[in-house]
Amino acid sequence: MANRIPRVPVREQDPKVRAANFDEVCYGYNEEEAVLEASRCLHCKNPRCVSACPVSVKIPEFIAATAAGDFEKAAAIIAEDSSLPAVCGRVCPQETQCEGSCILGVKGEPVAVGKLERFIADWNREKGAKTVLKAAPNGHKVAIVGSGPAGLACAYDLAKWGYEVTVFEALHKPGGVLEYGIPEFRLPKKRVVAAEIDDVKAMGVKIETNVVVGRTVTVDSLLDEEGFSAVFIGSGAGLPRFMNIPGENLNGVFSANEFLTRNNLMDAYRDDYLTPVMHAKKVVVVGGGNVAMDAARTALRLGGDVSIVYRRTEKELPARREEVHHAKEEGVNFLMLSNPVEIIGDDKGWVRKIKCIRMELGEPDESGRRSPVPVPDSEFEIEADSVIMALGTSPNPLIAKTTKGLDTNRRGCLVADDDGVTTRPGVFAGGDAVTGAATVILAMGAGRKAAAAIDRYIKEK
Secondary structure (H helix, E strand, O other): OHHHOOOOOOOEOOHHHHOOOOOOOEOOOOHHHHHHHHOOOOOOOOOHHHHOOOOOOOHHHHHHHHHOOOHHHHHHHHHOOOOOHHHHHHHOOHHHOOHHHOHHHHOOOOOOHHHHHHHHHHHHHHOOOOOOOOOOOOOOEEEEEOOOHHHHHHHHHHHHOOOEEEEEOOOOOOOOHHHHOOOOOOOOHHHHHHHHHHHHHOOOOEEEOOOOEOOOEOHHHHHHOOOOOEEEEOOOOOEEOOOOOOOOOOEOEEEHHHHHHHHHOOOOOOOOOOOOOOOOOEEEEEOOOHHHHHHHHHHHHOOOEEEEEOOOOHHHOOOOHHHHHHHHHHOOEEEOOEEEEEEEEOOOOEEEEEEEEEEEEEEEOOOOOEEEEEEEEEEEEEEOOEEEEOOOEEOOOHHHHOOOOOOEOOOOOEOEOOOOEEOOOOEEEOOHHHHOOOOHHHHHHHHHHHHHHHHHHHHHO
């Protein structure tokens, strides 16, 4: 029986080797492995994996095509719902979504949906196949603010329905967090990100870089002067948070956002870069999410002895299990139930130590996790010449401040309903700009919902 076939393991670089390079960690499936893994699917009558996917990919159908060896058909099925399959196959938290809902996972290992999606997307790209689903032009223009996953997903669906779509990106390269936030060893930029953005462009989507909405143009001017029927804001959440503890202004203290952006977007890890990033010897990363893992694993590859400091236990780490596993394999140290209270510098203003306090878990907080509380008289120090704060991000307030009638909540996020409808008529929003920092696939799901809402709004005008 199909459900007795063991899950096909994915091949990876040796941990000792990959800890010193920026090449992709996972090699992915070959054709034989993909067909075997796809044959494990039970093809449930009520597939829970589909309802657990934020973009509603037709998972059983594409897996059936894969099992039959019809990879081109599988790619076409995925393309109906996902604009970034090679990205999603690599960075989606499948263990809490499609794979987490797989019936095979109840008593065994779920189908490797993410690895199969990655295989199909990579196969399709390597074969030079193009799946373009585009209607005739309908005469309406829609503007997208931000070329991250939310903006690209929204643009893809709108272009598919015949809209003339222009994406405005503040940075010099499109991709948003895919380009600046996720390291090369998890998500190759040229081979994967750029290629999938090219597929979106092939739908007729225009992407204008170096355009800061709120400065170069405004949302109001796009609607009132530039002839756009609607605007979608998918500008993400790029404003870093800090702890506001003594010493955070010392040299050698970075936000994870700055550290990763300099490495991922600007190749600062390369020796021939004009202003290279600091290659610290002892690095402390504060936080426990995927961004903390990315920062820690990047610092490790730059030659650092890296420790992650997190105020809860390993059980509460919000990062993906795969990322934690890879970080441990590569040599990242984990200091659980610890919290920084001060960063100590030398007389020249450089980081030299970080003072922490032991924590214990108390009652659950608003998120349901047990709240960490300090243990009295338990302070200790860690040597460090660099500290990276990976404590989350919030949206840049510029767009809200320069757009009439656009409300924000107390966290600085744009106010929008489940369909992305904001308080300003004709303006829609989704992804991290609305929810705060979240996952790529949730942002894509928000972009797709907003695209459908924009379509209804324009047709009803």
